[in-house]
Amino acid sequence: MGPFITILLVLLAIGFLILLFVFMYFLKVWIRAAMSGARVSLFNLLGMKLRSVAPTLIVDARIRLVKAGLDQDTDSLEAHYLAGGNVINVVQALIAADKANIELSFQRAAAIDLAGRDVYDAVRTSVNPKVIDCPDPTKGTTMLDAVAKDGIRLLVKARVTVRANLARLVGGATEDTIIARVGQGIVSAIGSSPTYKAVLENPDHISRKVLGSGLDSQTAFEIVSIDIADVSVAGVSGVREVANVGALLETERAEADKKLRQAEAEGRRATAIAAEQEMRAKVQEMQAKVVEAQAEIPMAIAQALREGKIGVMDYLRMQNIMADTSMREALSEGDSASPKS
Numbered sequence: 090m091g092p093f094i095t096i097l098l099v100l101l102a103i104g105f106l107i108l109l110f111v112f113m114y115f116l117k118v119w120i121r122a123a124m125s126g127a128r129v130s131l132f133n134l135l136g137m138k139l140r141s142v143a144p145t146l147i148v149d150a151r152i153r154l155v156k157a158g159l160d161q162d163t164d165s166l167e168a169h170y171l172a173g174g175n176v177i178n179v180v181q182a183l184i185a186a187d188k189a190n191i192e193l194s195f196q197r198a199a200a201i202d203l204a205g206r207d208v209y210d211a212v213r214t215s216v217n218p219k220v221i222d223c224p225d226p227t228k229g230t231t232m233l234d235a236v237a238k239d240g241i242r243l244l245v246k247a248r249v250t251v252r253a254n255l256a257r258l259v260g261g262a263t264e265d266t267i268i269a270r271v272g273q274g275i276v277s278a279i280g281s282s283p284t285y286k287a288v289l290e291n292p293d294h295i296s297r298k299v300l301g302s303g304l305d306s307q308t309a310f311e312i313v314s315i316d317i318a319d320v321s322v323a324g325v326s327g328v329r330e331v332a333n334v335g336a337l338l339e340t341e342r343a344e345a346d347k348k349l350r351q352a353e354a355e356g357r358r359a360t361a362i363a364a365e366q367e368m369r370a371k372v373q374e375m376q377a378k379v380v381e382a383q384a385e386i387p388m389a390i391a392q393a394l395r396e397g398k399i400g401v402m403d404y405l406r407m408q409n410i411m412a413d414t415s416m417r418e419a420l421s422e423g424d425s426a427s428p429k430s
Contacts, residue, residue, distance in 0.1 A: 214253035241285035261309030274299035
Protein backbone atom coordinates (compact mmCIF):
# COMPACT_ATOMS: atom_id res chain seq x y z
CA MET A 90 0.00 0.00 0.00
CA GLY A 91 1.51 3.22 -1.17
CA PRO A 92 1.63 6.53 0.70
CA PHE A 93 -1.07 8.02 -1.61
CA ILE A 94 -3.56 5.33 -0.66
CA THR A 95 -2.74 5.81 2.99
CA ILE A 96 -3.36 9.56 2.81
CA LEU A 97 -6.60 8.96 0.93
CA LEU A 98 -7.81 6.50 3.55
CA VAL A 99 -6.93 8.95 6.32
CA LEU A 100 -8.82 11.74 4.58
CA LEU A 101 -11.81 9.47 4.06
CA ALA A 102 -11.71 8.47 7.70
CA ILE A 103 -11.56 12.11 8.78
CA GLY A 104 -14.44 12.98 6.44
CA PHE A 105 -16.46 10.06 7.77
CA LEU A 106 -15.81 11.15 11.33
CA ILE A 107 -16.88 14.70 10.48
CA LEU A 108 -20.07 13.45 8.83
CA LEU A 109 -20.71 11.17 11.78
CA PHE A 110 -20.19 14.07 14.18
CA VAL A 111 -22.55 16.32 12.20
CA PHE A 112 -25.12 13.54 11.97
CA MET A 113 -24.95 12.84 15.68
CA TYR A 114 -25.03 16.59 16.53
CA PHE A 115 -28.16 17.25 14.47
CA LEU A 116 -29.68 13.79 14.90
CA LYS A 117 -32.23 14.78 17.52
CA VAL A 118 -33.41 17.87 15.60
CA TRP A 119 -33.45 16.01 12.28
CA ILE A 120 -35.47 13.11 13.73
CA ARG A 121 -37.98 15.47 15.35
CA ALA A 122 -38.45 17.30 12.05
CA ALA A 123 -38.77 14.07 10.08
CA MET A 124 -41.27 12.55 12.52
CA SER A 125 -43.37 15.77 12.39
CA GLY A 126 -43.53 15.86 8.60
CA ALA A 127 -41.41 19.01 8.39
CA ARG A 128 -38.34 17.47 6.81
CA VAL A 129 -35.09 19.39 6.89
CA SER A 130 -31.88 18.04 5.40
CA LEU A 131 -28.72 17.64 7.44
CA PHE A 132 -26.86 19.95 5.07
CA ASN A 133 -29.54 22.61 5.64
CA LEU A 134 -29.11 22.22 9.39
CA LEU A 135 -25.37 22.51 8.99
CA GLY A 136 -25.81 25.63 6.89
CA MET A 137 -27.98 27.17 9.62
CA LYS A 138 -25.26 26.51 12.15
CA LEU A 139 -22.63 28.07 9.92
CA ARG A 140 -24.87 31.11 9.33
CA SER A 141 -25.23 31.62 13.13
CA VAL A 142 -28.87 30.60 13.06
CA ALA A 143 -30.36 28.47 15.83
CA PRO A 144 -31.40 25.26 14.00
CA THR A 145 -33.63 24.11 16.88
CA LEU A 146 -35.60 27.38 16.80
CA ILE A 147 -36.14 27.27 13.03
CA VAL A 148 -37.13 23.59 13.08
CA ASP A 149 -39.56 24.11 15.97
CA ALA A 150 -41.14 27.04 14.11
CA ARG A 151 -41.54 25.02 10.92
CA ILE A 152 -42.98 22.07 12.86
CA ARG A 153 -45.64 24.35 14.35
CA LEU A 154 -46.57 25.67 10.91
CA VAL A 155 -46.79 22.22 9.38
CA LYS A 156 -48.89 20.84 12.23
CA ALA A 157 -51.23 23.80 11.90
CA GLY A 158 -51.76 23.05 8.21
CA LEU A 159 -49.44 25.80 7.02
CA ASP A 160 -46.05 25.58 5.39
CA GLN A 161 -43.18 27.98 5.13
CA ASP A 162 -39.70 27.39 3.78
CA THR A 163 -36.83 27.57 6.19
CA ASP A 164 -35.12 30.31 4.15
CA SER A 165 -37.85 32.85 5.06
CA LEU A 166 -37.70 31.82 8.69
CA GLU A 167 -33.92 32.14 8.69
CA ALA A 168 -34.07 35.55 7.00
CA HIS A 169 -36.48 36.85 9.61
CA TYR A 170 -34.29 35.47 12.38
CA LEU A 171 -31.18 37.09 10.94
CA ALA A 172 -33.09 40.40 10.62
CA GLY A 173 -33.64 40.37 14.38
CA GLY A 174 -37.26 39.28 14.38
CA ASN A 175 -39.12 37.03 16.77
CA VAL A 176 -39.71 33.92 14.66
CA ILE A 177 -41.84 32.05 17.20
CA ASN A 178 -44.07 35.09 17.74
CA VAL A 179 -44.63 35.46 13.99
CA VAL A 180 -45.42 31.75 13.65
CA GLN A 181 -47.94 31.88 16.50
CA ALA A 182 -49.55 34.93 14.89
CA LEU A 183 -49.85 33.13 11.54
CA ILE A 184 -51.42 30.08 13.17
CA ALA A 185 -53.88 32.19 15.22
CA ALA A 186 -54.84 34.24 12.14
CA ASP A 187 -55.41 31.11 10.06
CA LYS A 188 -57.65 29.54 12.71
CA ALA A 189 -59.63 32.78 12.98
CA ASN A 190 -59.98 33.09 9.18
CA ILE A 191 -57.97 36.30 9.16
CA GLU A 192 -55.89 36.93 6.06
CA LEU A 193 -52.29 37.44 7.16
CA SER A 194 -49.26 36.65 5.04
CA PHE A 195 -45.83 35.80 6.38
CA GLN A 196 -44.37 38.95 4.80
CA ARG A 197 -46.89 41.22 6.55
CA ALA A 198 -46.49 39.42 9.88
CA ALA A 199 -42.71 39.69 9.61
CA ALA A 200 -42.98 43.40 8.73
CA ILE A 201 -45.23 44.04 11.74
CA ASP A 202 -42.82 42.18 14.00
CA LEU A 203 -39.76 44.02 12.67
CA ALA A 204 -41.63 47.34 13.13
CA GLY A 205 -41.60 46.71 16.86
CA ARG A 206 -45.23 45.65 17.25
CA ASP A 207 -46.33 42.44 18.94
CA VAL A 208 -47.94 40.75 15.97
CA TYR A 209 -49.30 37.84 18.02
CA ASP A 210 -50.96 40.22 20.47
CA ALA A 211 -52.35 42.18 17.50
CA VAL A 212 -53.96 39.04 16.08
CA ARG A 213 -55.44 38.17 19.46
CA THR A 214 -56.77 41.71 19.81
CA SER A 215 -58.27 41.44 16.34
CA VAL A 216 -60.05 38.22 17.34
CA ASN A 217 -60.87 39.21 20.92
CA PRO A 218 -61.30 43.02 21.18
CA LYS A 219 -59.90 44.60 24.30
CA VAL A 220 -61.26 47.38 26.48
CA ILE A 221 -59.32 50.59 27.08
CA ASP A 222 -60.13 52.97 29.94
CA CYS A 223 -60.47 56.62 29.00
CA PRO A 224 -58.73 58.38 30.63
CA ASP A 225 -55.91 55.99 31.40
CA PRO A 226 -55.87 55.53 35.21
CA THR A 227 -52.15 54.74 35.12
CA LYS A 228 -51.49 58.34 34.03
CA GLY A 229 -52.91 59.70 37.30
CA THR A 230 -56.29 60.90 35.99
CA THR A 231 -59.35 58.74 36.54
CA MET A 232 -62.11 61.05 35.21
CA LEU A 233 -62.52 63.44 32.30
CA ASP A 234 -63.51 66.99 33.24
CA ALA A 235 -66.04 68.63 30.89
CA VAL A 236 -68.37 71.64 31.11
CA ALA A 237 -71.86 71.85 29.58
CA LYS A 238 -73.31 75.07 28.13
CA ASP A 239 -75.09 75.86 31.39
CA GLY A 240 -71.72 76.02 33.16
CA ILE A 241 -72.03 72.77 35.16
CA ARG A 242 -68.85 70.68 35.33
CA LEU A 243 -69.21 66.95 34.73
CA LEU A 244 -66.80 64.14 35.51
CA VAL A 245 -66.94 61.37 32.92
CA LYS A 246 -65.27 57.99 32.54
CA ALA A 247 -65.53 55.96 29.34
CA ARG A 248 -64.58 52.48 28.20
CA VAL A 249 -63.43 52.06 24.61
CA THR A 250 -63.58 48.64 22.97
CA VAL A 251 -61.03 48.36 20.15
CA ARG A 252 -60.06 45.71 17.62
CA ALA A 253 -56.60 45.62 16.03
CA ASN A 254 -56.48 46.60 12.36
CA LEU A 255 -53.69 44.49 10.87
CA ALA A 256 -53.67 46.49 7.64
CA ARG A 257 -52.81 49.70 9.53
CA LEU A 258 -50.68 48.18 12.26
CA VAL A 259 -47.45 49.35 10.64
CA GLY A 260 -47.37 53.14 10.89
CA GLY A 261 -50.69 53.42 12.73
CA ALA A 262 -51.10 55.36 15.95
CA THR A 263 -51.13 53.56 19.28
CA GLU A 264 -53.59 53.30 22.18
CA ASP A 265 -52.52 56.68 23.58
CA THR A 266 -53.86 58.37 20.44
CA ILE A 267 -57.19 56.53 20.76
CA ILE A 268 -57.49 57.62 24.41
CA ALA A 269 -56.62 61.22 23.58
CA ARG A 270 -59.07 61.41 20.66
CA VAL A 271 -61.92 59.80 22.58
CA GLY A 272 -61.32 62.11 25.55
CA GLN A 273 -61.34 65.15 23.28
CA GLY A 274 -64.51 63.95 21.57
CA ILE A 275 -66.32 63.42 24.88
CA VAL A 276 -65.33 66.85 26.20
CA SER A 277 -66.44 68.46 22.93
CA ALA A 278 -69.76 66.58 22.90
CA ILE A 279 -70.55 67.58 26.49
CA GLY A 280 -69.53 71.16 25.76
CA SER A 281 -72.11 71.31 22.95
CA SER A 282 -74.88 69.94 25.21
CA PRO A 283 -77.37 72.64 26.32
CA THR A 284 -77.52 71.49 29.95
CA TYR A 285 -75.88 68.98 32.21
CA LYS A 286 -79.28 67.29 32.63
CA ALA A 287 -79.26 66.31 28.95
CA VAL A 288 -75.96 64.51 29.48
CA LEU A 289 -77.14 62.75 32.65
CA GLU A 290 -80.37 61.66 30.98
CA ASN A 291 -78.84 60.41 27.71
CA PRO A 292 -75.16 59.53 28.10
CA ASP A 293 -75.48 57.19 25.10
CA HIS A 294 -76.04 60.27 22.94
CA ILE A 295 -72.52 61.39 23.81
CA SER A 296 -71.03 57.98 23.00
CA ARG A 297 -72.88 57.78 19.66
CA LYS A 298 -71.74 61.26 18.70
CA VAL A 299 -68.13 60.46 19.54
CA LEU A 300 -68.25 57.08 17.82
CA GLY A 301 -69.47 58.67 14.60
CA SER A 302 -66.54 61.08 14.47
CA GLY A 303 -64.11 58.61 12.86
CA LEU A 304 -61.61 58.77 15.71
CA ASP A 305 -59.85 55.56 14.65
CA SER A 306 -58.54 56.94 11.35
CA GLN A 307 -54.78 56.53 10.85
CA THR A 308 -54.56 54.35 13.95
CA ALA A 309 -53.69 50.71 14.42
CA PHE A 310 -57.12 49.98 15.88
CA GLU A 311 -60.76 49.94 14.90
CA ILE A 312 -63.15 51.30 17.54
CA VAL A 313 -65.96 48.81 18.16
CA SER A 314 -67.87 50.78 20.79
CA ILE A 315 -67.58 53.66 23.22
CA ASP A 316 -69.48 53.25 26.48
CA ILE A 317 -69.93 55.90 29.18
CA ALA A 318 -69.06 53.97 32.33
CA ASP A 319 -69.58 56.79 34.83
CA VAL A 320 -70.82 60.39 34.77
CA SER A 321 -71.28 62.65 37.78
CA VAL A 322 -71.53 66.33 38.65
CA ALA A 323 -68.28 67.92 39.82
CA GLY A 324 -67.90 70.46 42.60
CA VAL A 325 -71.12 69.63 44.47
CA SER A 326 -70.68 69.53 48.23
CA GLY A 327 -72.25 66.48 49.82
CA VAL A 328 -73.26 64.98 46.49
CA ARG A 329 -72.85 61.44 47.80
CA GLU A 330 -75.30 62.07 50.66
CA VAL A 331 -77.91 63.97 48.64
CA ALA A 332 -80.24 61.99 46.40
CA ASN A 333 -81.67 64.96 44.48
CA VAL A 334 -78.54 66.39 42.90
CA GLY A 335 -80.58 68.66 40.63
CA ALA A 336 -82.30 70.33 43.59
CA LEU A 337 -78.96 70.77 45.33
CA LEU A 338 -77.50 72.40 42.26
CA GLU A 339 -80.48 74.73 41.93
CA THR A 340 -80.14 75.69 45.60
CA GLU A 341 -76.45 76.44 45.26
CA ARG A 342 -77.11 78.41 42.09
CA ALA A 343 -79.86 80.43 43.84
CA GLU A 344 -77.48 81.14 46.71
CA ALA A 345 -74.84 82.28 44.25
CA ASP A 346 -77.38 84.52 42.49
CA LYS A 347 -78.42 85.94 45.86
CA LYS A 348 -74.84 86.84 46.73
CA LEU A 349 -74.40 88.37 43.28
CA ARG A 350 -77.51 90.54 43.67
CA GLN A 351 -76.41 91.55 47.16
CA ALA A 352 -73.04 92.58 45.80
CA GLU A 353 -74.72 94.60 43.06
CA ALA A 354 -77.07 96.26 45.59
CA GLU A 355 -74.13 97.08 47.83
CA GLY A 356 -72.40 98.63 44.86
CA ARG A 357 -75.45 100.74 44.04
CA ARG A 358 -75.73 101.78 47.74
CA ALA A 359 -72.10 102.88 47.78
CA THR A 360 -72.69 104.83 44.58
CA ALA A 361 -75.78 106.51 46.09
CA ILE A 362 -73.88 107.45 49.28
CA ALA A 363 -71.10 108.92 47.21
CA ALA A 364 -73.63 110.91 45.14
CA GLU A 365 -75.32 112.16 48.36
CA GLN A 366 -72.01 113.32 49.78
CA GLU A 367 -71.27 115.06 46.53
CA MET A 368 -74.63 116.86 46.60
CA ARG A 369 -74.06 117.94 50.22
CA ALA A 370 -70.73 119.36 49.22
CA LYS A 371 -72.40 121.25 46.40
CA VAL A 372 -75.03 122.61 48.86
CA GLN A 373 -72.31 123.80 51.17
CA GLU A 374 -70.58 125.42 48.26
CA MET A 375 -73.77 127.20 47.20
CA GLN A 376 -74.47 128.33 50.78
CA ALA A 377 -70.96 129.78 50.94
CA LYS A 378 -71.66 131.71 47.76
CA VAL A 379 -74.96 133.00 49.27
CA VAL A 380 -73.16 134.17 52.42
CA GLU A 381 -70.54 135.81 50.26
CA ALA A 382 -73.24 137.57 48.24
CA GLN A 383 -75.05 138.69 51.45
CA ALA A 384 -71.80 140.13 52.77
CA GLU A 385 -71.62 142.41 49.74
CA ILE A 386 -75.09 143.96 50.41
CA PRO A 387 -74.04 146.42 53.20
CA MET A 388 -71.08 147.54 51.13
CA ALA A 389 -73.37 148.13 48.16
CA ILE A 390 -75.81 150.16 50.32
CA ALA A 391 -72.98 152.22 51.72
CA GLN A 392 -71.68 152.85 48.23
CA ALA A 393 -75.20 153.90 47.10
CA LEU A 394 -75.53 156.32 50.07
CA ARG A 395 -72.18 157.89 49.31
CA GLU A 396 -73.05 158.34 45.68
CA GLY A 397 -76.49 159.74 46.56
CA LYS A 398 -78.40 157.10 44.68
CA ILE A 399 -80.56 156.47 47.77
CA GLY A 400 -81.43 158.64 50.70
CA VAL A 401 -81.52 158.06 54.44
CA MET A 402 -85.28 157.73 54.38
CA ASP A 403 -85.03 155.13 51.67
CA TYR A 404 -82.58 153.20 53.78
CA LEU A 405 -84.80 153.42 56.89
CA ARG A 406 -87.85 152.38 54.87
CA MET A 407 -85.93 149.34 53.60
CA GLN A 408 -84.87 148.45 57.16
CA ASN A 409 -88.49 148.72 58.26
CA ILE A 410 -89.62 146.41 55.49
CA MET A 411 -86.92 143.88 56.37
CA ALA A 412 -87.90 143.96 60.05
CA ASP A 413 -91.56 143.50 59.15
CA THR A 414 -90.66 140.57 56.92
CA SER A 415 -88.62 138.95 59.67
CA MET A 416 -91.50 139.34 62.12
CA ARG A 417 -93.95 137.74 59.69
CA GLU A 418 -91.57 134.79 59.11
CA ALA A 419 -91.18 134.31 62.88
CA LEU A 420 -94.94 134.34 63.36
CA SER A 421 -95.48 131.86 60.53
CA GLU A 422 -92.86 129.50 61.95
CA GLY A 423 -94.49 129.70 65.38
CA ASP A 424 -97.88 128.76 63.93
CA SER A 425 -96.48 125.77 62.02
CA ALA A 426 -94.64 124.51 65.15
CA SER A 427 -97.75 124.62 67.42
CA PRO A 428 -99.70 121.32 67.79
CA LYS A 429 -102.91 120.95 65.88
CA SER A 430 -106.10 120.74 67.95
